[in-house]
Amino acid sequence: MTARSTAVPAIRVQGLERSYGTLEVLRGVDFDVAPGTVFALLGSNGSGKTTTVRILATLLEPDAGTAVVNGFDVATQPARVRESFSHAGQFAAVDDILSGRENLVLIARLLHLTDPGAIADDLLDRFSLTGAGARKVSTYSGGMRRRLDIAMSLVGNPPVIFLDEPTTGLDPEGRIEVWQTVKELAGHGATILLTTQYLDEAEQLADRIAILHQGGSSRTAPCPNSGSASRPPRSSTSRNSRPWRRSSSRSSAATTKPPPPRTRRERG
Numbered sequence: 001m002t003a004r005s006t007a008v009p010a011i012r013v014q015g016l017e018r019s020y021g022t023l024e025v026l027r028g029v030d031f032d033v034a035p036g037t038v039f040a041l042l043g044s045n046g047s048g049k050t051t052t053v054r055i056l057a058t059l060l061e062p063d064a065g066t067a068v069v070n071g072f073d074v075a076t077q078p079a080r081v082r083e084s085f086s087h088a089g090q091f092a093a094v095d096d097i098l099s100g101r102e103n104l105v106l107i108a109r110l111l112h113l114t115d116p117g118a119i120a121d122d123l124l125d126r127f128s129l130t131g132a133g134a135r136k137v138s139t140y141s142g143g144m145r146r147r148l149d150i151a152m153s154l155v156g157n158p159p160v161i162f163l164d165e166p167t168t169g170l171d172p173e174g175r176i177e178v179w180q181t182v183k184e185l186a187g188h189g190a191t192i193l194l195t196t197q198y199l200d201e202a203e204q205l206a207d208r209i210a211i212l213h214q215g216g217s218s219r220t221a222p223c224p225n226s227g228s229a230s231r232p233p234r235s236s237t238s239r240n241s242r243p244w245r246r247s248s249s250r251s252s253a254a255t256t257k258p259p260p261p262r263t264r265r266e267r268g
């Protein structure tokens with residue numbers, strides 16, 4: 001166990017339960033995310049990834065269990081939680097009729113930050129969007145839109161960032177662009193919780209991985225084999241052969257896995 005893994009978690013989820021009517025989606029989800037790390041919540045369609053993120057983002061109340069973000073409880077300190085994170089939802093929330101730069105400036109103004117133009121220019125530069133900064137977002141590719149959406153998450157330097165399926169719907173080139181963007185985010189010390197249906201994406205980006213499984217049980221594991229690129233072990237609770245997708249194959253089931261090595265990032 002590393003020093004990082006013993007730190008006070010930036011996100012702590014314990015016994016989380018949530019149903020929609022008679023549909024039980026989360027039935028006891030537990031995981032911790034250490035500060036400054038990237039955590040991937042891996043699961044198939046309908047496994048409860050967005051439900052979990054919405055609870056963490058105070059957009060949805062759990063039926064049972066607790067969730068703490070940046071030291072604040074989502075149930076009792078929702079305002080403090082909301083000050084602590086940014087949320088890039090499953091569908092990019094950018095304004096098509098504005099330019100990329102104008103989108104960034106708008107967010108900085110809404111947050112009452114000083115010098116919104118400088119903040120926008122810095123983010124455009126960091127995410128290789130300077131050349132497209134003056135263009136309307138309606139002319140952007142899917143990958144560029146997603147990169148802009150994620151760049152907007154950085155305005156105000158939130159300590160915690162939620163990225164809900166940041167690459168769903170993107171072509172391979174767009175996915176790689178977004179991966180680079182997430183790595184850029186991670187390199188600046190933020191705590192990132194991302195959801196994905198893709199095992200290879202989780203392997204590329206995450207320090208730790210948890211897999212949401214039929215009904216939503218989730219367990220996390222320490223990361224002993226950081227030099228291994230092998231597949232995760234199957235869970236004793238897994239009924240199906242593949243709990244995730246590797247790029248295009250579909251599946252559902254569950255376990256947690258130690259993460260792959262972080263090869264191209266330095267952490268502060």
Ligand SMILES: Nc1ncnc2c1ncn2[C@@H]1O[C@H](COP(=O)(O)OP(=O)(O)OP(=O)(O)O)[C@@H](O)[C@H]1O
Pocket residue numbers: 020023025043044045046047048049050051052090165197
């Ligand atoms: N507001 C709602 N009312 C009823 N059912 C809902 C609601 N929101 C989600 N669900 C259902 O809950 C289950 C989990 O949904 P959720 O969006 O959390 O899954 P997900 O893992 O994010 O899936 P995807 O990969 O498709 O985005 C699904 O069966 C979904 O249809």
Ligand SMILES: [Mg+2]
Pocket residue numbers: 049050051090164165
């Ligand atoms: Mg979802």
